[in-house]
Amino acid sequence: MASCSDILRSEFPELDGEVFAYVTGILHSSGADFESVDELVEAVGELLQEVSRDGKDERAIREVCQRLFNCLQGPHHSPPHPLTDASTDLLPGLLLKRGQTSMVNAKKLEKAEAKLKAKQDKRMERDSVKSSGPPVLEEATASQAASKKETRMESSGKNKSYDVRIENFDVSFGERVLLAGADLNLAFGRRYGLVGRNGLGKTTLLKMIASRSLRIPSHISILHVEQEVAGDETPALQSVLECDTIRESLLREEKELTAKVNAGRGEGTEGARLSEIYAKLEEIEADKAPARASVILAGLGFNAKMQQQTTKEFSGGWRMRLALARALFARPDLLLLDEPTNMLDVRAILWLENYLQTWQSTILVVSHDRNFLNTVATDIIHLHSQRLDTYRGDFENFMKTKEERLKNQQREYEAQQQYREHIQVFIDRFRYNANRASQVQSKLKLLEKLPELKPVDKESEVMMKFPDGFEKFSPPILQLDEVDFCYDPSHYIFRSLSVSADLESRICVVGENGAGKSTMLKILMGELAPVRGIRHAHRNLKIGYFSQHHVDQLDLNISAVELLARKFPGKTEEEYRHQLGSYGVSGELAVRPVASLSGGQKSRVAFAQMTMSCPNFYILDEPTNHLDMETIEALAKALNKFRGGIILVSHDECFIRLVCHELWVCENATVTRIEGGFDQYRDILKEQFRKEGFL
Missing domain, CATH: 1.20.5 (Single alpha-helices involved in coiled-coils or other helix-helix interfaces)
Known part of the structure; x- marks a missing residue:
C-alpha cells in the first residue's frame, strides 16, 4: 500500500517543502485521532486545494483525503517523515529552498499550525484526566498569524510601544468559532468598552489576552480582575500595598541591610546600597503609597476599620472588590475588567467612574452598564458576527x-x-x-x-415574558411592621423597620453593600424571622425570587431542559423547551450542560426556572448582573408588562429608571423612601463625595 507521502507526491508533484512538511506532520502526528474523512478534509483539505496547480475541485480533494484516511487506518501506516515530528515547531519558510516562494499564504499556515497545536494540547489534557472524574468541559483556544516585523522587534528589544495590535486572529470555544480573522487595536491611554450579546465570547477574549494566548509584547504588563483575593491573615490595606512588588522588594532589602548594620554584621557596602534604596524609594514616592491605597479602598467601600481586617474575614463579594483595588493600585499597562460594576453598589460605581476618568494607561472593560460606559469609555468595541468593530466615542x-x-x-x-x-x-x-x-x-x-454587497445582518430581538399569575385581592399584600432583626445581638441590622408593598408596586432598594438590602428581601419572603415585629403576607401571595447568587442554585452538570424537568416534573420536553425559549435559551443551548453557558445565559435559565410556577409577586436581587444590554432592556419591558408586584435590588441606573417608581434607601438600620427618586439619591451621594474629598 502506498504511504501518505507517496500519495501526496503523486497527487501534488509540485508541492513545496514547507507545505509538504506541514501536511505530513499533521497526518503522522494526529492521524490516529481522525475519526472520519470529514475531519481529515477539515484539517488539510482547504490547504491542499489552495496549492493544487491543476485546480482540483472539492470533490477531487475529498477523494485524495479519502485515500489518505484509508492509508492512516491501514496496518502499513508509514512512520513519520524524517523532516517532521509532533514535537517540532514548523516555522514558515523553514524548509524553503533559496529563492523559492511558498505557494500558500504564510499567515494562514501559521494560524493553521497554531490551531493544530492548541487542538493537540487540548487532547493531551483531556486524555490525562479521562480516567479520573467527570468529562472535561470544552475550553477556549486562540490562534493568530505572527507579524515577522513585530517578532524581530520583540526579540531585539526595540519594541517600546505600549499600543496593543493583535491582527488576523481566531478564537474558538470547543468546536464553536467565536472570532475569525479578527483585528484588535488598543491605543495606549484610551479606555475601551467591549460590548456584544451574551455568549458571543467577550469574557473568553479577555481571558485569551490575559493568558497571552494572543501575543502581547512582553514589556506590556497586564492585569485581569477575575479571581477574588485569597483569604488569609494579610490585612486588606497590606494586601493592596503588596501589589507594588518593586516597593515591597526595596523595603524588604532596606530592612535586612539596616538589621545587619545595627547588629554589626555589615561588610562596609551596606551604607552605599542603603543610599541607593532610599533614592529609589523617594523616586517612586513610596511614602505616599499607603495613603493612595487607602483612598482606593475607601472609594470602593472599605472604611478605616475594614482596611485593617484580614482578607479571610471578608465575603466573596468584598474579596472581589479587594482584587479590583489591587489592580487599580498596581496601575498595569493594560487593565482588563469584566463587569466590574456587578460587585459594587451605586456609591462605589460613582466613585469608580470618577477614578477611571483620570486613568493614564489602557483599559479594556466588558460592561452592560450604559451609564458606566458613557462616563468611562473613550471608544467602543462591538463584538458581533465573529468580528470586532471599533467606534470612537462613548456608548451613546x-x-x-x-x-x-x-x-x-x-x-x-x-x-x-x-x-x-x-x-x-x-x-x-x-x-x-x-x-x-x-x-x-x-x-x-x-x-x-461589481463588489458583492450583503444585506444588513440584523441581530434578533431579545424577547422575555413574565406570565401573569394575577388575581385581584385586597391589601395589605406584603408588609413589615416595627421589625427588628439581627444575626448577632450586639449588632442590629434593622430597628423598627416598617415597609409595605402591593400588586402595583415597582420598588427599587439601594444602599451600600452590607447595609442589609438582601437581608430585608429575605425577611419579606419569610426566609428570615424578625427578632421583634410582624411580617404580614396575603394568603394568596406567590413570590418568585431571583438571587444575586442564582448560579449557586443551578445544577451545572445537567442541561437546562433536565433542570426544569427535575424541578417541575410531569411536563413534556417540548413544554420545557418552550419555557426556556421564552428567555432566549433555545436550540442546542437548552441541551448543553449549564456549566458551559455564559453568565448571561445562566441568568436566563434562572429566570425560566423562577417563572415556571407563575408567581404574582417578584423579589429580584441584582437581576441584571451578567446580562447584555439588549437582554436588560427586554427584562425591563417584560417587568413593565407584568401585572403583579415587584421589589428589586439593583445598581444599574438605566434599568432602575426603566422599571421602578419608588426608591428605598437602606442605611442606618432602617429604610427611607426618597421622593425625588434616583436623581435625588445620586445628588446625595455626590454631596457625600465632596465632603469626603473624592470630588
Whole structure:
C-alpha cells in the first residue's frame, strides 16, 4: 500500500517543502485521532486545494483525503517523515529552498499550525484526566498569524510601544468559532468598552489576552480582575500595598541591610546600597503609597476599620472588590475588567467612574452598564458576527453611529440590487441579439466586477415574558411592621423597620453593600424571622425570587431542559423547551450542560426556572448582573408588562429608571423612601463625595 507521502507526491508533484512538511506532520502526528474523512478534509483539505496547480475541485480533494484516511487506518501506516515530528515547531519558510516562494499564504499556515497545536494540547489534557472524574468541559483556544516585523522587534528589544495590535486572529470555544480573522487595536491611554450579546465570547477574549494566548509584547504588563483575593491573615490595606512588588522588594532589602548594620554584621557596602534604596524609594514616592491605597479602598467601600481586617474575614463579594483595588493600585499597562460594576453598589460605581476618568494607561472593560460606559469609555468595541468593530466615542455615540452605518449599508445594498436588476434586464432582453452581442458581453463583465454587497445582518430581538399569575385581592399584600432583626445581638441590622408593598408596586432598594438590602428581601419572603415585629403576607401571595447568587442554585452538570424537568416534573420536553425559549435559551443551548453557558445565559435559565410556577409577586436581587444590554432592556419591558408586584435590588441606573417608581434607601438600620427618586439619591451621594474629598 502506498504511504501518505507517496500519495501526496503523486497527487501534488509540485508541492513545496514547507507545505509538504506541514501536511505530513499533521497526518503522522494526529492521524490516529481522525475519526472520519470529514475531519481529515477539515484539517488539510482547504490547504491542499489552495496549492493544487491543476485546480482540483472539492470533490477531487475529498477523494485524495479519502485515500489518505484509508492509508492512516491501514496496518502499513508509514512512520513519520524524517523532516517532521509532533514535537517540532514548523516555522514558515523553514524548509524553503533559496529563492523559492511558498505557494500558500504564510499567515494562514501559521494560524493553521497554531490551531493544530492548541487542538493537540487540548487532547493531551483531556486524555490525562479521562480516567479520573467527570468529562472535561470544552475550553477556549486562540490562534493568530505572527507579524515577522513585530517578532524581530520583540526579540531585539526595540519594541517600546505600549499600543496593543493583535491582527488576523481566531478564537474558538470547543468546536464553536467565536472570532475569525479578527483585528484588535488598543491605543495606549484610551479606555475601551467591549460590548456584544451574551455568549458571543467577550469574557473568553479577555481571558485569551490575559493568558497571552494572543501575543502581547512582553514589556506590556497586564492585569485581569477575575479571581477574588485569597483569604488569609494579610490585612486588606497590606494586601493592596503588596501589589507594588518593586516597593515591597526595596523595603524588604532596606530592612535586612539596616538589621545587619545595627547588629554589626555589615561588610562596609551596606551604607552605599542603603543610599541607593532610599533614592529609589523617594523616586517612586513610596511614602505616599499607603495613603493612595487607602483612598482606593475607601472609594470602593472599605472604611478605616475594614482596611485593617484580614482578607479571610471578608465575603466573596468584598474579596472581589479587594482584587479590583489591587489592580487599580498596581496601575498595569493594560487593565482588563469584566463587569466590574456587578460587585459594587451605586456609591462605589460613582466613585469608580470618577477614578477611571483620570486613568493614564489602557483599559479594556466588558460592561452592560450604559451609564458606566458613557462616563468611562473613550471608544467602543462591538463584538458581533465573529468580528470586532471599533467606534470612537462613548456608548451613546456608538449606538448612533452604528445605526447610521447599518442604514447606509442597507441603502448601498438596495441601490446595488436595483442596478444589478437593471443590467440583468438588458442582458436578458438582448442576449440572443447578434447586433447587441458586444454590449451584452460588456454588461456581463460589468456585473462580474461589481463588489458583492450583503444585506444588513440584523441581530434578533431579545424577547422575555413574565406570565401573569394575577388575581385581584385586597391589601395589605406584603408588609413589615416595627421589625427588628439581627444575626448577632450586639449588632442590629434593622430597628423598627416598617415597609409595605402591593400588586402595583415597582420598588427599587439601594444602599451600600452590607447595609442589609438582601437581608430585608429575605425577611419579606419569610426566609428570615424578625427578632421583634410582624411580617404580614396575603394568603394568596406567590413570590418568585431571583438571587444575586442564582448560579449557586443551578445544577451545572445537567442541561437546562433536565433542570426544569427535575424541578417541575410531569411536563413534556417540548413544554420545557418552550419555557426556556421564552428567555432566549433555545436550540442546542437548552441541551448543553449549564456549566458551559455564559453568565448571561445562566441568568436566563434562572429566570425560566423562577417563572415556571407563575408567581404574582417578584423579589429580584441584582437581576441584571451578567446580562447584555439588549437582554436588560427586554427584562425591563417584560417587568413593565407584568401585572403583579415587584421589589428589586439593583445598581444599574438605566434599568432602575426603566422599571421602578419608588426608591428605598437602606442605611442606618432602617429604610427611607426618597421622593425625588434616583436623581435625588445620586445628588446625595455626590454631596457625600465632596465632603469626603473624592470630588
